[in-house]
Amino acid sequence: MTPTTTTPDRPRSYSSPLPSPRPHLGHALASEWTKLISIRSTLWTLGALVLTVVGVGMLFVSQTSDRDYESISFTTPALFGLMVGQVAVMVLGVLTISSEHATGLVRTTFTAAPDRFRVLTAKYLVFSVTAFTVTALSVFVVGIAASLAHGGAAAGAHTADEWLGAAAGCLYVTLLGVLALAIGALVRHSAGAIAVMLGVVTLPPVLGAMLIVWEAVAPIGREILQRNVPVALSQLFGMQEGGDLGAAPSNFSNVLILVLITGATVAASYVMVGRRDV
Amino acid sequence: MIEAVGLTKRYGAKTAVDQLSFQVKPGHVTGFLGPNGSGKSTTMRMILGLDRPTSGHVTINGSPFRELPNAQRHVGALLDAKAVHGGRRARTHLLSIAQLSGIPEKRVDEVLAVVGLQDAARQRTKGFSLGMGQRLGIATALLGDPQVLLFDEPVNGLDPEGILWVRNLMRRLAAEGRTVFVSSHLMSEMALTADHLIVIGRGRLLADMGTQEFIAHNSAGFARVRAADTDPDGRDALGTALTRAGGRVLQEPDGALRVTGLELPRISDLAHAAGVRLWELSPHRASLEEAYMRMTQSAVEYTSTDDPRAELWEQDPLALPAWEDEQAAPEVPRAAFFAPPPPGAGGSPFLMPSHPGELASTAKDSPEDTR
Numbered sequence: 001m002t003p004t005t006t007t008p009d010r011p012r013s014y015s016s017p018l019p020s021p022r023p024h025l026g027h028a029l030a031s032e033w034t035k036l037i038s039i040r041s042t043l044w045t046l047g048a049l050v051l052t053v054v055g056v057g058m059l060f061v062s063q064t065s066d067r068d069y070e071s072i073s074f075t076t077p078a079l080f081g082l083m084v085g086q087v088a089v090m091v092l093g094v095l096t097i098s099s100e101h102a103t104g105l106v107r108t109t110f111t112a113a114p115d116r117f118r119v120l121t122a123k124y125l126v127f128s129v130t131a132f133t134v135t136a137l138s139v140f141v142v143g144i145a146a147s148l149a150h151g152g153a154a155a156g157a158h159t160a161d162e163w164l165g166a167a168a169g170c171l172y173v174t175l176l177g178v179l180a181l182a183i184g185a186l187v188r189h190s191a192g193a194i195a196v197m198l199g200v201v202t203l204p205p206v207l208g209a210m211l212i213v214w215e216a217v218a219p220i221g222r223e224i225l226q227r228n229v230p231v232a233l234s235q236l237f238g239m240q241e242g243g244d245l246g247a248a249p250s251n252f253s254n255v256l257i258l259v260l261i262t263g264a265t266v267a268a269s270y271v272m273v274g275r276r277d278v
Numbered sequence: 279m280i281e282a283v284g285l286t287k288r289y290g291a292k293t294a295v296d297q298l299s300f301q302v303k304p305g306h307v308t309g310f311l312g313p314n315g316s317g318k319s320t321t322m323r324m325i326l327g328l329d330r331p332t333s334g335h336v337t338i339n340g341s342p343f344r345e346l347p348n349a350q351r352h353v354g355a356l357l358d359a360k361a362v363h364g365g366r367r368a369r370t371h372l373l374s375i376a377q378l379s380g381i382p383e384k385r386v387d388e389v390l391a392v393v394g395l396q397d398a399a400r401q402r403t404k405g406f407s408l409g410m411g412q413r414l415g416i417a418t419a420l421l422g423d424p425q426v427l428l429f430d431e432p433v434n435g436l437d438p439e440g441i442l443w444v445r446n447l448m449r450r451l452a453a454e455g456r457t458v459f460v461s462s463h464l465m466s467e468m469a470l471t472a473d474h475l476i477v478i479g480r481g482r483l484l485a486d487m488g489t490q491e492f493i494a495h496n497s498a499g500f501a502r503v504r505a506a507d508t509d510p511d512g513r514d515a516l517g518t519a520l521t522r523a524g525g526r527v528l529q530e531p532d533g534a535l536r537v538t539g540l541e542l543p544r545i546s547d548l549a550h551a552a553g554v555r556l557w558e559l560s561p562h563r564a565s566l567e568e569a570y571m572r573m574t575q576s577a578v579e580y581t582s583t584d585d586p587r588a589e590l591w592e593q594d595p596l597a598l599p600a601w602e603d604e605q606a607a608p609e610v611p612r613a614a615f616f617a618p619p620p621p622g623a624g625g626s627p628f629l630m631p632s633h634p635g636e637l638a639s640t641a642k643d644s645p646e647d648t649r
Contacts, residue, residue, distance in 0.1 A: 014304070014425045014454050014455040014456045015425070016351065016422075016423035016424070016425070017423075018351065018381065018382070018385065018422070018423045019380075019382070020348055020351045021348070021379075021380045022347055022348060023348055023350075023378065023379045023380055024380075027377055027378055027379060027380045028377075028378055030377040031374045031375070031377035031378045032374075034370060034373055034374040034377055035363075035366070035374045038365075038366050038367065038370040038371075038374065039363060039365045039366055040365050041365065099363055100363070103360070103361060103362060103363050103364065104357075104358050104360060104361035105361050105362055105363050107323075107326075107328055107357050107358065107361050108357070108361050108362070108375060108418060109375070109378070110326075110327075110328055111326050111328065111349070111350075111353070111355050111357070112349065112350045112375050112378045112379060112418075112421075112422075113349065113350070113378045113379065114326075114327050114343055114344040114346065114349045115344070119378070275330075277323070277328060277329040277330060278328050278329075
């Protein structure tokens with residue numbers, strides 16, 4: 001134990017020899033990084049993401065010829081894996097906060113750091129940077145492999161735009177993960193938050209298809225069918241859906257919608273985490 | 279120094295903590311006692327800013343917990359030994375908490391050594407026993423080398439060696455000038471560890487006083503006297519002599535006498551003067567447990583239907599001896615609080631109806647008692 005020091009003015013109080021810096025966001029970031037890399041669920045979810053994106057992507061690359069890339073971009077092979085892999089990102093996002101609530105660790109955390117926003121901000125930052133880095137790396141591995149394998153003349157012209165689109169796609173998936181984290185902070189229950197996120201991704205296509213049947217709500221159904229997560233993601237990765245629904249909305253508007261939804265949910269999570277008893 | 283003023287927490291219609299005001303001073307181990315559901319943990323969570331009080335406030339060294347500039351360096355707490363992520367290794371868990379306040383990494387190894395978990399540092403906490411979990415929780419509380427420490431049931435699940443260790447640790451921390459606030463159900467443990475007690479029941483403050491004072495206030499010590507069985511009249515003669523000398527005598531089922539109000543040497547002298555041989559003359563000092571039971575009896579939240587708590591009192595088997603003509607109740611020291619007389623008092627140990635109709639009518643009058 002540390003030795004006792006007594007000061008003359010407060011004879012019966014303890015003062016510690018440890019340094020006492022004022023805690024800042026950097027400390028919380030270090031802590032969250034330690035937390036993230038020290039549990040196995042991080043390895044499992046990110047491993048699953050890399051495996052599905054790279055695995056399915058490589059399979060696609062090996063089964064296609066140069067001619068197939070005339071109408072799609074080199075990053076499109078990564079899309080198929082990412083459709084599954086996005087679930088892993090969302091699960092990790094939820095677990096980042098809900099595992100603390102499930103175990104009660106959140107009380108220890110908030111006792112050590114009563115400024116909860118510092119902790120929450122660190123969680124958002126560490127998670128989003130990690131999720132984006134891993135997603136982008138696996139997508140670009142697939143993209144580069146495709147461009148190396150099928151970059152011949154038969155593939156037609158390819159511009160840098162499709163790489164930017166893929167980067168935006170990775171951002172889109174990361175935003176879904178951030179949304180999942182925010183939902184996790186609001187719901188505080190792993191299974192519940194994951195269920196909500198699965199609903200966000202899988203329900204709109206079904207809902208849109210149902211609404212389009214009725215004349216009165218058909219425009220809403222059409223809108224939902226064009227703007228849901230799988231469609232937006234496909235578009236970002238160079239798959240033009242379009243077809244009988246008319247002109248597809250721009251990539252920018254798709255990302256913007258998700259940014260707004262995520263932003264609102266994140267704001268709500270700050271309000272609730274700051275106010276709620278844990 | 280922890281200071282609570284009018285602390286109140288309501289969950290809907292239920293008041294968990296009701297107008298609680300107290301101070302926890304540095305340099306002492308302060309015990310926090312109360313039956314299950316009396317609001318101990320809620321109070322601790324409010325002190326730590328985890329729960330918001332409905333009204334009132336609590337400060338640590340003068341400022342609310344959430345406004346402390348570096349909370350971890352001021353306050354350490356063990357709330358729940360299981361509040362760790364089971365998949366994380368013990369050392370990593372501590373490291374992640376230490377990093378939150380920029381506490382140097384070597385402090386993590388220090389606290390691991392203090393609680394004796396050096397060899398388990400690389401283990402995932404999932405495999406920890408409850409005792410190891412408590413040690414890890416204590417290590418977490420000590421990380422910031424804080425001036426104020428709160429422990430919620432720190433000895434739960436510890437082996438006797440561990441309990442002794444916690445007791446010494448608490449006393450040492452307090453001796454260093456820290457404020458130590460410990461809740462526990464183990465009365466014998468609290469009697470040995472705490473210098474000061476704060477007792478609550480149903481969210482209300484029942485007592486806030488020194489441990490010795492608390493025992494003295496809330497329980498009666500007595501002398502057990504047993505006259506030699508060989509002399510059948512001896513016991514009555516002794517009883518008469520003791521009563522005449524101003525003592526109060528009750529008879530235990532096995533024939534021993536329970537004497538209050540007379541010193542042991544005086545009892546011996548009286549017995550000698552009455553010509554009665556004694557087989558036993560023993561002091562019975564009231565325990566903290568007894569004092570606590572007496573105080574919190576009416577404040578117990580969850581009571582077994584099988585167990586009308588009277589068993590804990592061993593009052594009802596006592597009979598008034600033959601030489602007592604009046605129906606005198608045993609002296610119960612009444613503190614300033616609402617400790618009621620024991621069930622045995624007043625001659626009717628239980629709700630024994632004297633005629634069949636009585637019980638039905640009283641039951642109708644007091645529907646609240648059915649709980």
